[in-house]
Amino acid sequence: MVNSRSDAEAISRSLDQPEVFGLIYDRHPATVLRFLGxxxxxxxxxxxxxxxxxxxxxxxKTFDASRVSALPWLYGxxxxxxxxxxxxxARRLRAxxxxxxxxxxxxxxxxxxxxxxxxxFPRVADAIEALPDGEREALLLFAWEDLSCQGTAEVLELPxxxxxxxxxxxxxxxxxLLDPGxxxxxxxx
Amino acid sequence: MKPVDxxxxxxxxxxxxxxxxxxxxAVLMAAIRQEIEPTRGQTIVPQVPYKNVSAALSFLxxxxxxxxxxxxxxxxxxxxxxxxxxxxxxxxxxxGPQGHHGTISPKSGGIESQYISVYVDDVDAHYQxxxxxxxxxxNGLRNYFWSDEGHRTYEALDPEGHLSRFHQQIRS
Numbered sequence: 463m464v465n466s467r468s469d470a471e472a473i474s475r476s477l478d479q480p481e482v483f484g485l486i487y488d489r490h491p492a493t494v495l496r497f498l499g500x501x502x503x504x505x506x507x508x509x510x511x512x513x514x515x516x517x518x519x520x521x522x523k524t525f526d527a528s529r530v531s532a533l534p535w536l537y538g539x540x541x542x543x544x545x546x547x548x549x550x551x552a553r554r555l556r557a558x559x560x561x562x563x564x565x566x567x568x569x570x571x572x573x574x575x576x577x578x579x580x581x582x583f584p585r586v587a588d589a590i591e592a593l594p595d596g597e598r599e600a601l602l603l604f605a606w607e608d609l610s611c612q613g614t615a616e617v618l619e620l621p622x623x624x625x626x627x628x629x630x631x632x633x634x635x636x637x638x639l640l641d642p643g644x645x646x647x648x649x650x651x
Numbered sequence: 652m653k654p655v656d657x658x659x660x661x662x663x664x665x666x667x668x669x670x671x672x673x674x675x676x677a678v679l680m681a682a683i684r685q686e687i688e689p690t691r692g693q694t695i696v697p698q699v700p701y702k703n704v705s706a707a708l709s710f711l712x713x714x715x716x717x718x719x720x721x722x723x724x725x726x727x728x729x730x731x732x733x734x735x736x737x738x739x740x741x742x743x744x745x746x747g748p749q750g751h752h753g754t755i756s757p758k759s760g761g762i763e764s765q766y767i768s769v770y771v772d773d774v775d776a777h778y779q780x781x782x783x784x785x786x787x788x789x790n791g792l793r794n795y796f797w798s799d800e801g802h803r804t805y806e807a808l809d810p811e812g813h814l815s816r817f818h819q820q821i822r823s
Contacts, residue, residue, distance in 0.1 A: 480683045480686045480687050481683055481721050481722050483679070484676070484680060484683065487675070487676050487679050488676075491672045491676070492672065495667060495672065495675070496665070499664065499667060500662055500664060503665050504665035504666055504667050504668070507665060508667060508668065508671040508674065511671065511678075512675035512676070512677065512678025512679055513678065515678070515679040516679050516682040519679060519682050519683060519686075558661045558662075558663040561663065562660050562661055562663075566660075582657075586657045586658065586660070586661060587661060590658060601655070601658055602658070604655065605655050605658040606658075606659065606662045629655075633654045636657070636658070637654055640654070640657070
């Protein structure tokens with residue numbers, strides 16, 4: 463977030479001088495692109511990155527000038543766009559689960575854990591998929607983007623209490639979905 | 652393992668093409684250009700020729716308060732300005748090197764075949780600014796009335812001899 467201090471100034475200047483908004487792109491593109499890529503893969507993310515900033519540009523009048531950095535706002539716009547790509551997101555998550563399972567299994571070859579991993583990660587993916595949109599979004603911003611509860615709240619434009627309870631509900635849901643019988647995760651199936 | 656840590660295990664970075672960020676920026680810049688597109692809503696744009704375009708640009712900004720639209724600038728291979736757009740209020744002119752489209756600067760041609768009317772909010776303040784910036788005044792401030800309404804105007808020449816007439820609407 464280098465220079466984020468002046469995002470609000472740049473956006474406010476861009477109201478009269480639209481071309482100044484180019485600065486906002488120059489400061490944040492890689493972070494936003496990586497975020498989109500983790501969720502929907504490189505190809506679609508590359509198509510969306512310009513869209514995020516175009517929408518931001520068109521809505522720049524509504525930017526809350528008390529926020530120093532534009533990054534949470536950009537994350538929020540990206541996060542809304544991702545909703546239109548739910549199926550692709552789900553596919554990527556399942557693929558990631560298979561890859562995580564394979565690499566975990568290789569690490570623990572010949573140990574009992576290998577089987578666990580092969581079954582566990584796809585179920586984690588399914589469990590994340592099964593979360594209500596609001597909980598899934600809060601969880602993935604928190605877990606994948608390494609945002610704090612406060613940071614996640616800024617992105618989702620929600621009170622921090624709401625984000626905490628969404629995260630807690632997401633945790634509870636995941637635990638239940640992964641361990642329905644309350645027994646060991648894999649063998650309970 | 653905790654649920655959040657399990658979720659973290661499924662985080663996977665995507666591998667992007669190196670040009671992805673540039674293409675994204677192009678989308679944004681196209682949107683920005685569209686917003687400030689000089690010809691949008693503007694159906695008549697006088698194109699004014701100069702021998703020295705960058706000197707003219709700087710003079711027009713300094714003396715008359717015109718403002719360049721940076722995204723509209725076209726640069727030639729040698730780094731000179733091929734064309735620039737300047738806005739003022741709801742109006743706009745283009746400037747470029749003489750010779751393009753058969754045009755010629757009064758500085759070379761010796762005559763001016765047209766002048767530009769510019770409507771301003773405070774013609775006295777505008778006059779002071781132009782004089783301070785070294786504009787040659789062709790006709791000083793004067794009031795014209797055709798009923799109880801009229802104009803207060805003056806005329807100034809830029810460094811190459813293009814005449815602009817500045818008007819403020821007034822009532823008697």
